[in-house]
Amino acid sequence: MQVTLTWLDYLILLTYTCFVVGIGFALRKYMRSSSDFLTSGRSIPTWVTGLAFISANLGALELVGMAASGAKYGILTSHFYWVGAIPAMVFLAVFMMPFYYGSRARSVPEYLKMRFDERVRALNSISFSVMTVFASGISMNALAKLLHLLLGWNYHASLWICSAVVLVYVLKGGLTSAIYTEVLQFFMIVLGFSPVVYLGLKDVGGYSALTGMLKGVAMNPAAFHLRDTATTYSSNAWTSAWQPLLAGPAHNPMGVDWFAMVFGLGFVLSFGYWCTNFLVVQRAMAARNMTAARNTPLVAAVPKMLFPALVILPGMIAVGLMTIPSKGYRIPAPILENAVYAKAMTVVAASADLPAEQAFKDVSAAVGKRMDRAKVAALVRDYAAKPLAPDAFNDRLWNAVAEYDYDGVILSLVKRYCPPGLLGLALTGLLASFMSGMAGNVTAFNTVWTYDLYQAYIAPKKSDDHYMRMGQAATLVGILASIGCAYFARMYNNAMDIIQLVFAFVNAPLFGTFVLGMFWKRTTGTGAFLGLLGGTVASGVVHALTISQGNAPGMKGGYLSVVHTFPSEMAQNFWLAIFAFTVCVGLTVGISLATRRTKSDEELTGLVYSLTPKIKDAGTAWYGRPAFIGTALLAACAVLNVLVW
Amino acid sequence: MGLDIRWPIGLMFSFVGLLMTIYGFVTRNDAEVYRRSLGIDINLIWGVLLLVFGILMLFLASRRRNGGGPPGPK
Numbered sequence: 001m002q003v004t005l006t007w008l009d010y011l012i013l014l015t016y017t018c019f020v021v022g023i024g025f026a027l028r029k030y031m032r033s034s035s036d037f038l039t040s041g042r043s044i045p046t047w048v049t050g051l052a053f054i055s056a057n058l059g060a061l062e063l064v065g066m067a068a069s070g071a072k073y074g075i076l077t078s079h080f081y082w083v084g085a086i087p088a089m090v091f092l093a094v095f096m097m098p099f100y101y102g103s104r105a106r107s108v109p110e111y112l113k114m115r116f117d118e119r120v121r122a123l124n125s126i127s128f129s130v131m132t133v134f135a136s137g138i139s140m141n142a143l144a145k146l147l148h149l150l151l152g153w154n155y156h157a158s159l160w161i162c163s164a165v166v167l168v169y170v171l172k173g174g175l176t177s178a179i180y181t182e183v184l185q186f187f188m189i190v191l192g193f194s195p196v197v198y199l200g201l202k203d204v205g206g207y208s209a210l211t212g213m214l215k216g217v218a219m220n221p222a223a224f225h226l227r228d229t230a231t232t233y234s235s236n237a238w239t240s241a242w243q244p245l246l247a248g249p250a251h252n253p254m255g256v257d258w259f260a261m262v263f264g265l266g267f268v269l270s271f272g273y274w275c276t277n278f279l280v281v282q283r284a285m286a287a288r289n290m291t292a293a294r295n296t297p298l299v300a301a302v303p304k305m306l307f308p309a310l311v312i313l314p315g316m317i318a319v320g321l322m323t324i325p326s327k328g329y330r331i332p333a334p335i336l337e338n339a340v341y342a343k344a345m346t347v348v349a350a351s352a353d354l355p356a357e358q359a360f361k362d363v364s365a366a367v368g369k370r371m372d373r374a375k376v377a378a379l380v381r382d383y384a385a386k387p388l389a390p391d392a393f394n395d396r397l398w399n400a401v402a403e404y405d406y407d408g409v410i411l412s413l414v415k416r417y418c419p420p421g422l423l424g425l426a427l428t429g430l431l432a433s434f435m436s437g438m439a440g441n442v443t444a445f446n447t448v449w450t451y452d453l454y455q456a457y458i459a460p461k462k463s464d465d466h467y468m469r470m471g472q473a474a475t476l477v478g479i480l481a482s483i484g485c486a487y488f489a490r491m492y493n494n495a496m497d498i499i500q501l502v503f504a505f506v507n508a509p510l511f512g513t514f515v516l517g518m519f520w521k522r523t524t525g526t527g528a529f530l531g532l533l534g535g536t537v538a539s540g541v542v543h544a545l546t547i548s549q550g551n552a553p554g555m556k557g558g559y560l561s562v563v564h565t566f567p568s569e570m571a572q573n574f575w576l577a578i579f580a581f582t583v584c585v586g587l588t589v590g591i592s593l594a595t596r597r598t599k600s601d602e603e604l605t606g607l608v609y610s611l612t613p614k615i616k617d618a619g620t621a622w623y624g625r626p627a628f629i630g631t632a633l634l635a636a637c638a639v640l641n642v643l644v645w
Numbered sequence: 646m647g648l649d650i651r652w653p654i655g656l657m658f659s660f661v662g663l664l665m666t667i668y669g670f671v672t673r674n675d676a677e678v679y680r681r682s683l684g685i686d687i688n689l690i691w692g693v694l695l696l697v698f699g700i701l702m703l704f705l706a707s708r709r710r711n712g713g714g715p716p717g718p719k
Contacts, residue, residue, distance in 0.1 A: 008668055012661055019657045023648070030647050048650055180650045187654060191698070195691050199682055419678050421665045421688040 002152055003415050009424030016188065016428045017165055020181045020435070024169030027176050034468040037174035038447040039106050040286035044176070048183055049292065050299025053283040055182035057304075058189065059437035060430055061139050063311055067413075068406035070315020071331060072226075073253045074214060074238030075644055076245065077315070078308040083266040085304050086637045088274035089297040090630040096275050097284060097626075098615055099518055101293040103606050106285075108278040109452040115517045115607045117525035117598065118456070123532060125452035127506045128278060129445050133478060134499055136441035137485020143434040144486065149335065150411060159486055162431070166438045167479045171472055175286060175447070178439040182283075185432040186303070192422075192429030193310055193410075199417040200317040203327070213320040214238040218253075224322050225372070225402040227253075238316065241644045255549070255568025264574025268581040272511035279444045290615065294626040301633050305640065311410075318409045329416065332408035333369070333401035340367060341394045348397075352384035367401065375400035438482060446474035497555060505543070508577040509535020509584030516588050521601070521608045527592030535584025542579045548572040651706035659699030665692030 005013075031037050069077040105111040109128065113121035144159040169177045204210045218237035221227035237244045237253055244252035245261060274280060274297070284296035321329040347366040351359035359380050364371045379396050382388065388396065414426045450471045459466075489496045513532050516523045547558030548569045557572060566572040605611050617625040669689030672678045679686055 008664065011664060015657060015661055015664075019653050023653055026648050026653075180648070180653070183650055184654060184657065187658065187698075191658070191691075191695060195687055199685070199687065203683060417682055419680075419682050419688060421668050422682065422691060425661065425665070425691075 003150060003423065005151060005424065005427075006420040008421050009427065012421075012424035013428050013431065016184075016432060020169050020177075020184065020432075021165060023180050023184075024172035024177045027173030027180070030176070031172075031174055031468075034450065034464050034471055035106070036176075037468055038443075038450060038471050039282075040175045040179065042286060043288050044179060044286050044292075046287060046292040046295045046299055048179065049283050049287045049296040051186045051303070052179040052182040053280055053296050054300035054303050055186040055189075055433075055436060056280050056283055056440040058186070058307070058433060059139060059440075060433040061142060061437070063189065063193075063430065063433060064142075064407050064410055066307075066311040067315040067318075067410040070312035071318050071404075071406050071409050072315070074218075074316055074319075075241050075308075075312065076238075076252060076254055077312045078241055078640075078644070079245075079261055079265065081304060081308050082241075082637050082641055083262060084270040085274060086301050086633060087266065088270040089301045089304065090633055091271065092275045092281070092284075093294045093297040093626050094630045095609070096514070096518060097294045097297070098290065098612065099607055099609075100281060100285060101287070101290055102612070106451050107447050108276060108281055109448055111607070112513075112517075112528075113452075113456075115599075115604070116523075116528045119529045120513070120525060120532065121452060121456070123529065124510075125448045127503070129448050129453070131503050131506070132279065132441040132445040132448075133481045134485050134496075134503070136438040136478075136482040138489050138496060138500075139434055139437045140482055141486035141489040143431070145490070146411070146430075155490075159483060162435055163438065163479050163483055166435050166442065167476065170439050170442055170475050170479075174471070175282070175443045178436070178443040179283060179286060181432075181439060182436045185429070185436040188425075188429040188432045190303070190310065192426040193314075193414075195422055196413055196417050196426060197310060197313055197317070200314060200321075200413055203417070204317055204320040204324070210316060210320045211239045213323040214316060216323060217319055221253075224319070225370070225404070226319070238319070239644075241641060243645065249567040249571060254570050255566075256571045256574065260571050260574035260578070264578045268508065268511060268577040269574070271515075272507055272509075272577070272581075276510045276514050277507075278448060279440055282444055282447065291617070291620055291624070291626070295624075295629065298626060298629045298633060305633070305637055314413050315406075315409050318413060329412075330399065331404040331406065332412050333398050334403060334405040336367065336369075336394075336398060336401070341390070341397060344397055345390070345393055348380055348383050348393075349387070351380045356380075367397070370402045372400050372402040438479070442475055442478040442482065445478040446471050449474045449478070494555065501543070501555075502540075504573070504576070505536045505539040505580065508539045508580035512581045512584035513588060516585065516592075517608070519609045520589075520592075521604055521610055522592055522597065523588060524592045524595045524597055525599075526595045527588045527590075530591050531584045531586075531588030534587040535580040538583035539576050539580035542576050543572075546572060546575075649706050649709065651702045651709075655699045655702030655704075655706055657699070658695045659703065662692050662695030662697070662699050665689075666696055668692070 035041050066077060066080070100111055103111055103114055105114055109121045109125035112124050140159055140163065143162060144155045147153040147158040148155045169181060201207060201210065204213065215235040217224060217226065218233045218235050221231060221233070222229040233244065233251060233253065234247070237251070245256065245258050249255045249257050284293050287293040287296050318331050321327050322331065344363060344366045347362050351362055354362070356377055360371065360373055360376050363376050363380070379400055414423065418426055450467055454470055455467060509532055512535060513528050517528060543557045544560040545558065545563040546566060547553055547556065547562050548566045548571065551557070551569070553559050553562060556569065566575060601611055622628055665688045669686050669692050673686050673689060676684065
């Protein structure tokens with residue numbers, strides 16, 4: 001799995017690092033107040049906030065994960081973009097941004113305080129700040145692991161050095177630094193990865209050749225160890241986005257029905273993420289005026305719509321490559337421990353005289369993974385003829401594993417196609433997205449901590465200088481806490497999964513609270529608070545009572561009792577979100593009607609749709625108005641869907 | 646904010662593009678280096694493209710300093 005970097009690759013990496021640190025220092029002199037540091041003083045042009053908006057979302061884990069899904073599910077993955085992002089981004093721009101930006105709230109939790117009360121703000125800001133720290137910790141752990149595996153760098157050194165770089169530029173230039181480096185990262189990823197996609201596509205013989213190969217795969221995925229032997233799909237399962245979905249959960253590789261996809265992902269999860277997550281919304285709030293703020297998600301939607309070609313296509317190319325034996329490519333197998341190799345070697349040595357079936361069983365048991373029958377037999381035969389050296393043996397054994405580490409897809413392609421030079425560019429893009437992921441989380445964390453927790457509950461009415469220093473201290477603490485979480489993630493993988501699960505419960509109902517708060521003036525603070533809590537609890541309860549096919553009751557659900565079995569984990573996630581949202585909306589409406597309003601119409605002006613004067617875009621040409629751009633984007637998105645129907 | 650982001654973007658990609666172009670030019674006949682990229686001298690091609698992109702960014706940034714055009718949509 002390891003690659004060797006040349007001086008040129010290191011030079012490109014070093015250049016990028018120097019530039020991001022340089023940006024931090026160049027911005028230092030503009031950091032005069034806490035609002036410069038934490039909210040960029042609302043002064044950044046649209047195209048910059050727009051690209052930062054999309055970059056904050058395009059973390060390295062997304063890059064890795066989407067290529068993995070591209071291999072596992074094919075073009076169906078693009079629903080995460082065209083159904084699960086674009087409509088929500090347009091909605092944020094046209095309908096919600098006026099309240100976020102117009103209320104002059106400095107953060108999403110602060111908006112909640114203005115609209116509802118302190119309880120809702122506290123609930124949201126605490127869960128959000130804990131979540132950002134964990135998110136950046138998880139991603140930094142993945143980065144350090146990757147650098148260790150791929151380049152042989154020391155785990156601790158990688159973790160601390162990358163964090164130190166982020167610390168320097170965020171501490172010097174605050175949110176502006178983070179936004180600027182996100183723009184740099186955007187270009188780095190697009191320009192670093194598109195040649196890899198181009199070379200991959202050329203290697204498999206173009207897109208139409210690729211769809212031909214994937215049709216064969218869909219009808220017999222077991223031939224490539226992509227599914228169990230019993231599973232088969234119609235030929236378009238990997239190559240059309242809607243037909244397999246409409247045919248039902250048994251007919252598409254995701255195992256999802258169209259309703260869960262459209263309502264669960266496309267409405268609840270997607271709107272919940274794009275419209276309420278301060279990490280992305282913060283970028284739009286940093287824009288220089290209302291039109292710029294509203295256009296930010298729209299600018300971001302353009303690259304977002306085209307990203308499937310950059311991030312999903314590589315996964316499909318990887319599967320296509322596997323169908324051409326002469327290419328000698330396979331999606332990498334999971335990493336095996338050294339002890340496993342040693343154990344397997346003794347088993348292989350002892351298997352020489354056993355019947356083939358017994359030998360296969362023994363070796364599979366020793367490795368603890370599904371193995372390829374023919375490759376194991378060949379290995380046993382060759383080993384009996386002449387014992388292999390450990391390196392050669394390990395290589396052959398690893399190759400005989402019939403399971404895939406899908407997260408390794410993108411890197412295996414980078415390694416396969418990039419000569420020195422381009423390799424440095426692609427790896428820098430990856431590293432950049434890890435670091436700016438941390439920077440994005442930390443800048444969201446320090447704002448919420450300083451304004452929504454520290455200023456609100458711990459030390460109100462201090463000088464601005466005081467909050468500026470607190471913001472800087474929070475940056476340092478946020479990064480140290482992220483490093484702590486990275487180590488935690490490294491040690492307790494399971495604990496990490498539980499934490500992420502809890503956050504999924506917390507996030508699922510959030511959009512219900514926002515949409516009622518913004519569009520129904522009768523919503524009360526008590527209703528919102530209890531609705532949000534109720535939605536979270538509902539999500540947890542449904543999870544405890546349901547399970548997805550192929551999983552045992554436990555971490556993956558069903559630990560109380562199994563009332564319903566979903567066809568796949570993804571379907572389970574989507575339905576959980578649907579339940580959480582429905583319960584949150586139901587409770588919020590019910591309790592709001594039963595409680596007295598605490599805020600008058602005047603207090604809610606600028607915070608609720610019906611009480612806010614409509615924005616007149618008269619000063620803007622018709623083609624520059626958010627409503628027009630948004631409609632055009634939705635139309636373009638529909639066209640893309642039809643193209644891969 | 647006082648710093649126009651197009652300066653650092655332009656400078657960085659011009660520099661990286663130049664590096665890749667020079668390296669790609671020097672190694673253009675070295676089949677071994679480009680075995681991975683299907684025999685295409687991708688460094689030369691992509692280096693030139695990055696260089697053009699970088700220079701374009703620098704051009705846009707400098708035009709604004711001279712009072713030429715607006716810095717993107719207001």
